[in-house]
Amino acid sequence: MTSKTGDHESPRTLATSKATDLKASAQRVPPPETPEAIQTRFRVIAAFWAVIIFLGFPIWWKTTSIYRAHLPIQDMADWADGKTCRPVFPLEIHVAAPTMQLPESQHLVRTTQHALDDLNDFAAHHLRLKLTNDTGASTAQGSEYNTNVAGNMVDDGPDTALTVRVVSQEGLATPRSELRADTTQLDIFYPPSQVPIPSSSNPPLSVFIAEELQRLYSEEKATIAHILSGDSSGRDSESISRRLRRSMKYADTYHLSFSLFTPGSAPSSWDIEAAVQDYLSPLLHAFGPISNFTIDTQVQLYATFSPMAPPPLYDEDESAWTLKKEDLSAFINAAEWPLNPSIGNGPTLNFILYVPDPSQSPMIVKENHASSWIVPQWGGVFLLNPPLEQAAKSGGQTNPAHITQESLRPAFMTFSHQLLTLLGTPTTPASLPLRLQSLIRVRAATLLLSASSTMGSLARLTESLPSIPIPATVASSVSTTLSHLSSTCSHLRDGRFGAALASARIAETEAERSFFEKSMVGQVYFPDEHKVAVYLPLLGPIGVPLLVSLMKELKRLVAGWKARRRSSS
């Protein structure tokens, strides 16, 4: 023991020796440490270690422990793998046959259902016929559709997708169908001779109705099949994926921006508020269950083309200025026109009304004489060629200073159409309510899948990075998402598509919120090895002398204990 401390002290002894001691110092051993000195040293070391153990370790534990809320990892992975929910789309179709006897109509429904089931090759999406004998049903169904759209999701029965009215009409050789553009009613007119007789198993009228219905829903069916399978094989998948590419990604809120651009000083005002109110609001209202919209408008005068863009050419045959189809992509002067990519929360859809200069009016697209086109995932453009006015002074022709609501009508009809396309509405059938219903189903399927796969990604992320924190808010978001996903699934199974979409929207929002939680992302790129680099530079220099002194002290204690045992035994 003594020799050990002697080794330790000798260099210092030499260095600090005074001249008076030099004669004896070279080989000298310092005096043995007094017990008090040993005790004092023990106390010093104990004081430092007491601070480390009683204050340092609790602080270390408290400040570096990572809070990981419990997540239902297995459930989340099951949702992502599609094990929990198999989305089905049972569409309920009411059949009203006011001109038929009850057994006849029942037979008709039964045989039509058979024919439909034979035609159907996609099990998840199927049509269910139901006989209603209420003759007033046609109008009632229309209004019921409206209430559903307005958010009345609480009724327990399935949404009625379509009402088929089977009416006999004299003077027809074959049955014929008529779909009204503004209702969810399909009228089937048949010659009275074709009333199905109960014995026939496959009456021509049933086959006709089944084919009509099949045709009506073929696009929606293909779209849903495309979304659910995720692959691009199949008959219509080329056109469907093209349509999906053109449309915007789903968002809870879209921002619509209407801009009037003109290269001169006129027109400088437009009746935009009334136009939006009259031409667009009904459509936006109908979109209510799917998305919300915010609108802003602007007028930009002296908006010139980009210098890079090819200028319009005068076409003698058409007596109009023409733009080439391949040049349309350069039409929008993105550098100078103030078109914000995104205002507010959601993505922005831009609609541009371009009034050409009087010297270049009228302006059309060369190939097809169109005056409007759509920019995929961005918006639409409409070329408005107003009738020119004679200027009072110069005698030249000018644009009118004000664009009236009436002259905005064609532009807004086009914009509405473009909006439907950009939002991914199916192009068939012809009836707008049916198209919107179809969009609801498509969106519900999309959101269901997207929220499920977000859950799966989150589960994988938290599994693969054990060091990231999981705040309690994420856990609650996940549980909200999962519960809304399962309610979406059950709503879909029961055919309540509006309610299903409402749940799916909540699920998607919560899923995104949990996945992009800021405090989690912060540590994603912080592997465990980096902690060495964090701890060592400071704690190393402090820790090494403390550890060495602790070990020496322990050695001394052990040696002393052994010596005492030896002497006692």
Add this chain to the structure above:
Amino acid sequence: MAVDRRKVAVFGAAFVLRLLLICLFPSLPDLLTGRVEVSTPVNSFKRLQEGLYLYTRDVSPYDGGVFHQAPLLLPLFSLLPDVTTNPVPTAIFYFLVDLLNAHALATISASGQSVQSRLHSAMRKHIRWDGTSVAAWFLFNPFTIATCLARSTSVLTTSGILFAVSSAVSGNSLNAMLALGFASYLSLYPALLFVPLALLCYDQRSQNSAQAPNTALFILQHGAILSGGIAGLLGLSVLITGNFWEFMTATYGFHLLVPDLTPNVGLWWYFFIEMFDSFREFFLGVFWLHLASYVGGLTARLRRQPLFIITSLLGVFAVFKPYPSISDASLFFALLPLYRHLFPLMRYTFFAISALLYSSLLGPAFYHLWIYAGSGNANFFYAITLVWSLGLSILLADVIFAALRDEWEQDHPERKGEEVKQV
């Protein structure tokens, strides 16, 4: 009396020097007030002015997050005339505080506690300076003068600490604890001096009375006095601000959590700028524990010289506390001349003093290069603060070594040499 006349001359000269400086260079106080070496977020006179402005207009002084000093300073300074129109009374107030501090130092020196205490008697007690010289060292130290002219509120903390020590060495332990309570109330960190100060009082008490008092009881009593003093001051503060938690988080929370990383001469700011956010709390704990851990170790090792524990702890604080300024260094330098008898035993005085001079000259230059000229970066200034801290730590380690050596020589009058544990 000759000695008294000398003291008067020193004090008068110090006063006149300060007065001359502000008369000849009227912009000097404002210049110094803006220097990061002198003014930190917790002692800056500018921030005090802001708090004062809000306070006199009945707004909470902590609104706006600029003011982080103890609320009792506000009524005190609101008694003084407005500093923008009439700066002299405030300056004279600070001069007087400086002179009072010097007087306290002279008292400490006169007690001889630094060379001769209950358990210890220095070997070279003939090598020492008298109180007036120690006071002169303090009063004519450029760091002290700069702090005084910059009107940093640290001088009040300094007075608290010096009065606590001077009361302790004259045996007035009640006053010592109250003064320490005042200093802790102002700056939080002096509370760490409680144990050595209580030991100092204990030694004085047992030296003067026939039998030594019960140690545990004595410490408990004095702890209670200290807590009582602090609680009283906090109570007054609540009366002033009206919102307990607001002022607690704005002052002590600010000291503890170090949210303002304005550069200063310490080691914390750069470290916490670079620190990953998720480790910030942990390293705050590490830094504070590092600071606090010296108390136990030094107290155990230097139990025989309680005044020296205080001196060395003040040196540790000047290096490792969160918002150090040169006023902390000047306090450490003020107590060092009490240990004149240790100077022959010190080994690295030349190196330490060179490092300190080097950094005090280059520090402002590098700061200018970084902030104003834009031709340097933060590392320039940080490197200089490292040199400054290095110089202070070498000085500190050296003086601790000398003190231990002195103790050892006392135990073994015939031999020389002692192991020093420097952590």
